Amino acid sequence: MAPFQQRSPRCPSHRTSGVTPWPQRARRASVALLTLVSSVALSACSGDGGFSAAEPARGPGQFVGRTAPLNDTFGGGAGGDNTPRALGVGELADWRSCGAACQAHCASQTFANPLDEAMCPHLWGAGLDTRPINETEACRRMYVDLAGYFPTLFEIERSCLGRPADEVALRLISSDEFVRVNQLHWSDQLRYDNISVNFERIFDADELVGKTYRGLVRYDEFLEVMSAHPVLTRRFDNPGDRVEALFTLFLGRPPFDNERADMAKLYTLWNNHYVDHPQLGMRLPDAFIQHACVDERGNIDPNTQGQCTSLLWGYNQVILEPDFRANEGRTWSENLTEEEWRILQTPGRILSVRSEAWEHAVSDVLEQYLGYNLAFYAPSVLQPLVEYLFAHGGDIRSIHYVVATSQLYRQTTTCPDDVCGDDLNPPEWTFGPLKQVDSQVWLDTLERFGSTDIGNCDRRLPNTRDLAQAGVYGVDVLVSSEWTLNDEGRVDERYRDVARTLGGCPDNQVTTRFQAISILNTATQESFVAEMCNPGGSSENPVDAARILPESVAANRALDDTVAEEVVEYQVRTYFGRAATTDEREMARVGGAACVPQPCDAETFARVICYALLSSGEMLFY
Amino acid sequence: MTRRKPTSSKSTATEKAPFALSRRGFLKVGAAGLAASSVPSLFIPNRAIAQTGGRGTIKHLLYVRLSGGFRFPTAFNADVSGAYNPFGSASGVPSGVDWGVSNLLMRAGFLDANRTAAGMQPVHQLADRITVMPTVDHEPLAGYADGNHTTGLERYYTGYVNGSAGFFTRINLGLADRYATALSEGRVLLPPFVMGGAAMARGLGAFAPYRPPVLSGGSFDRxxxxxxxxxxxxxxxxxxxxxxxxxxxQHLRQRDRVDAYVQSRAATEAYAQIFADPLLATDRASDTLVDGISNTELSMLFGTSSSARDIRLALRLFHFGCPAVYLDQGGYDYHSGEQDRLPGSMEALNQLTSALINVLPRMSHPDGGTYWDHTLVVYGSEFSRTARGDRFNSARGSDHNGDNSTRWMSMPFFGGPVPGGRMVGATTARDDLRAEGTVYSYRSVLNTLMDGLGCDPEVAFPADPVVPDLFG
Known part of the structure; x- marks a missing residue:
């Protein structure tokens, strides 16, 4: 196991122990002096690099992380195709109970992938089978789920075809795109909102997620830090609500009343207010510790310490004794030491040793990839996956690897009616998962295909107005973020505007990311594609012909069957990441013949094909 | 069980067809519309129904959120001590105005020669057109205010914390019968539009099929x-x-979600003609007069800020039968710098208010009369603000917590359906903001607005009475 990468807080780090009493006499004698010193220290700190617009992350995430990943590779992976048990005459497949014949069948199979093995009693052992997938479809799906965009056939050929699925999955999981996909996932889970939470803490949380998905932080460490991270505590007003958020986030259920009441005592110290930021000249929301359960001298008060003590999961106490950093009994979160953070993270340590937390982590990954809650139907799959996760040192990436290489995930979504049409209610794991693509994945992909640039949005700073008005440091923060500024120096909101209509770039104040199919969404998607492809040939919106035509076809070339097929083949390969089907070639010929004004040229036809393909369901579902 | 029919058919009976539907479009949309209107639900007698006397008088609602928590006494409840309104009161207010008009409403730097020539005035001179409820409260029975951004906004959007339906989803469901009637007559009416936080369009359970479209930050120019x-x-x-x-x-089990998209594309065709109407391209200059005013003049009067663009678009959506538009305006979460920055922000809001009061009476409505006669504009926010007994906090701003100053949302209303110049509901004591009179809940306000729109009473919040005298 690699050691922690120890990092000191940028400002100030005075103590290493939260409950170790500050020497009383020294403190009493030095209060006035220390107050003066601390004021000087804090002001000096704030002016000499305590804040960096380019790297604004400040918070407890800075104290965790390794220099090398927990794992360079993972065990198991994709195995061979398993065979279903032959059912007796009149016997129906029963995936709910696995009898002797089922168990014997599963025992006779060879499994490389622990998810496949765990699913055998509900699948092959029950007499059911999976739907085999071709490499192209599998690769396209993996790119969307693991890298966050649709690949072209060229990319698929270069990176997937002829390569083992294990290798492809491992390479994608090791990529920056994978980290970003999961940073986006957690920004939704934690609902980053810089109106309610100091953006420096949000950046810190985002970096922590990044370290977790680079394999530098164990999942339990991640849970512990998040349990007392201001991105969680600052969003809620009272201890009970914080407990509820913690349970919902990491156990997948709200706490029972006794759990809520008891663990709330470990959140007694947390409070919310606003703090003046010296460089930005802004008043930012932030969390602070109100030193409760201590007497007027700052020592643990035996009469009130019960208000900060939990007994339901053993004896756990969260009390921090104030020192010179405390003003009016408050210590702001950015001034807490590593040891104090460790004490505050007690709720996370309580949860991280519960099997529920690990099972929920696994379940969450399964749902990310399969689009449904597999554990609801087959809860027995969770335990072996949790063991697999433990075997990989708590590296959550291992579960992503195992699911992405499983036969369960690597199934085709297609099936002819004469093969699948008779079974009206097959289990969802007997065919591939068809999911609606996230609006930002859709937008990013179309931007790649069209080579257009309409900016971006930054998950860590959903609200830009205050920073834009805060002066040079605020603008510096925006410039260093994923937002882009236009020629007038204002935030380019074009991408955000389209994405928010479609359900992306959420502000996270009250609304979160959503997926919908509605008249407005559909009209927006169609119009966005129409702008890219210009199917009607408007002179106001010319399209770069090189983007929609194969190299060998000139824009003004007369359209015939061969050219029409070439255009369709080229665009299907680029947009859908596969070769054109016979039906699509037929469509090319028929559509080409109908093209007007005659004689039609290649570009006129290509613009319409571009619209037909990019606005189709194949770009919306994968 | 079937949904209850509206108690009044006055508004639907008098509506003209703002947009005729082709036969093909009618058949496509009709099927979806009839399916939606046949969603069964249980009728429960609701004591919050039709008690205002103004039922059905609002054809269009422009519902504006002053974003971030607005310090209401600095604008619409100004006759209080400096701890609540450090900017003072206005002079030159028309006689007979009961509510406290703030000095900040006098700011009118936007009145250039063109706007003055068009008849725009400073807002304080228009105070007799505006009525204010000084003490709207999230929960009148609660011991303290909800000054939390997240939960305050939840209440603003849905009436409750974690409410199952946004206010605009309720409107959309409440008017579903009106849409069905229009469809049966071959007309397409635009639904309510949400141009701000999407939670206003939240819809869980039975509300899910009635989520209105969200056009956050976008436009129809596209x-x-x-x-x-x-x-x-x-x-x-x-x-x-x-x-x-x-x-x-696709596998048979997967086909329904692709089908939903295919059907949506077909339905979109029916609306495409409206969406693509040049009238809705409000960012493009056009001198064509529609309802008596051109997009170019609207742009001149309102300006080009994002809120101005939203309002200009809202006025044009109203032309196509849209009953309500929600939008966010400004950013008033001034924990710092309020003393210096709020006056400028108020000037931007003043321009919108002044322009609305100028253009609505000049715009002829397809049903007769003017848009002013049929339109109500309402400003709200998630909560008000406090400086804890001082004029400002240490950063020359204000915060929000559980006190009266945070609690009372002094909401202004203007438009033909609500006679202006009045105060409705409880007033506040000058020195401590103690309420004197009946405090109405925010949900009561929403019920009143839904009643004014003629919504099916079934969608009203069941425990909150309407505000009986808002409509005069």
């Missing part, structure tokens, strides 16, 4: 632009065939 390069007729079969092939390939 539709007008793309319509110019729309798919030619010879290409349409390829579009349809591409979707059909994709759907038909």
């Amino acid at each position: 539709f007008a632009a793309s319509a110019a390069g729309a798919i030619p007729d010879w290409g349409r079969p390829m579009v349809t065939a591409t979707d059909a092939r994709m759907r038909d390939r």
